[in-house]
Amino acid sequence: xxxxxxxxxxxxxxxxxxxxxxxxxxxxxxxxxxxxxxxxxxxxxxxxxxxxxxxxxxxxxxxxxxxxxxxxxxxxxxxxxxxxxxxxxxxxxxxxxxxxxxxxxxxxxxxxxxxxxxxxxxxxxxxxxxxxxxxxxxxxxxxxxxxxxxxxxxxxxxxxxxxxxxxxxxxxxxxxxxxxxxxxxxxxxxxxxxxxxxxxxxxxxxxxxxxxxxxxxxxxxxxxxxxxxxxxxxxxxxxxxxxxxxxxxxxxxxxxxxxxxxxxxxxxxxxxxxxxxxxxxxxxxxxxxxxxxxxxxxxxxxxxxxxxxxxxxxxxxxxxxxx
Ligand code: UT7
Numbered sequence: 120x121x122x123x124x125x126x127x128x129x130x131x132x133x134x135x136x137x138x139x140x141x142x143x144x145x146x147x148x149x150x151x152x153x154x155x156x157x158x159x160x161x162x163x164x165x166x167x168x169x170x171x172x173x174x175x176x177x178x179x180x181x182x183x184x185x186x187x188x189x190x191x192x193x194x195x196x197x198x199x200x201x202x203x204x205x206x207x208x209x210x211x212x213x214x215x216x217x218x219x220x221x222x223x224x225x226x227x228x229x230x231x232x233x234x235x236x237x238x239x240x241x242x243x244x245x246x247x248x249x250x251x252x253x254x255x256x257x258x259x260x261x262x263x264x265x266x267x268x269x270x271x272x273x274x275x276x277x278x279x280x281x282x283x284x285x286x287x288x289x290x291x292x293x294x295x296x297x298x299x300x301x302x303x304x305x306x307x308x309x310x311x312x313x314x315x316x317x318x319x320x321x322x323x324x325x326x327x328x329x330x331x332x333x334x335x336x337x338x339x340x341x342x343x344x345x346x347x348x349x350x351x352x353x354x355x356x357x358x359x360x361x362x363x364x365x366x367x368x369x370x371x372x373x374x375x376x377x378x379x380x381x382x383x384x385x386x387x388x389x390x391x392x393x394x395x396x397x398x399x400x401x402x403x404x405x406x407x408x409x410x411x412x413x414x415x416x417x418x419x420x421x422x423x424x425x426x427x428x429x430x431x432x433x434x435x436x437x438x439x440x441x442x
Pocket of ligand 1: 149150153154273276333334335337338341371372375399401430
């Protein structure tokens with residue numbers, strides 16, 4: 120018997136304010152046409168003043184717990200993937216723990232920028248497989264609107280705020296690729312590329328800082344590394360791209376999403392795409408897409424899903440799971 124980390128519940132939260140491309144075009148030298156054709160983004164959500172990452176995360180957590188039909192007291196752990204914590208410390212995860220009224224177990228953040236949710240899911244899977252926890256709430260939550268340099272048209276039009284969450288539960292499996300739950304994971308990073316995407320603030324400056332990105336260079340790495348990691352985790356699971364029901368990719372750029380699917384040989388009608396409505400929500404984008412994909416009726420029990428993401432670090436990776 121193998122213990123598998125199975126998805127028991129999923130949920131998401133998007134802040135109320137929707138910002139269409141036209142709002143940027145009215146303020147800086149850009150256009151709806153440029154943003155749409157270069158990135159696929161049509162609109163994004165921005166958190167209200169005073170609405171923090173832990174608030175978004177808690178809303179998504181409550182939705183996932185309700186979907187799972189359990190309350191927070193039944194959890195052993197909370198892991199939040201975020202690069203936009205309310206404070207430098209304590210972790211957003213402990214803030215969510217308090218907001219949910221959970222007084223036992225443990226909570227911590229994972230910081231791997233846009234690959235954060237893949238890292239958090241891999242960590243949660245390892246904890247469940249090792250018998251350290253039976254039920255883990257895994258959240259991706261971000262308020263990237265707070266890192267934007269609003270005069271920089273090459274970055275400010277691309278990002279949005281949001282949160283998504285999964286309840287993972289250890290359940291017995293047969294140890295085959297027909298099992299439900301996480302089947303394989305693959306993580307990578309290469310710190311030589313840290314200058315391609317970073318925030319120019321922190322303890323070295325005493326400020327929060329702004330996001331800086333060499334978009335074209337990140338793009339150059341993305342498709343190759345994403346297709347490669349997806350292939351590797353499918354191989355570890357003893358599966359191939361033909362077995363995939365849904366690619367649920369990090370939602371940064373529609374051209375990266377289509378290029379990666381093409382390189383993997385998976386048609387676009389088997390890819391969950393939300394980038395047009397959310398923009399790039401960094402670590403929140405995959406759980407948001409899983410929740411929206413399920414709500415749309417795309418993702419169904421038993422479906423084989425590949426998630427893949429790349430971002431600052433560079434850090435990238437993928438997870439193969441059966442829903
Ligand atoms: O999630 C983390 C990982 N991040 C990513 O995956 C992002 C990866 N990169 C990308 O998505 C794309 O590179 C971008 C969407 C950021 C940019 O698309 P691109 O096709 O690589 O455009 P570019 O950066 O080469 O810029 C083309 C032109 C430039 O003008 P010149 O030099 O050709 O005259 C830019 O100055 O577009 C200009 N430009 C804009 N024009 C109108 C840049 N931003 C804008 C803008 N509106 N907002």
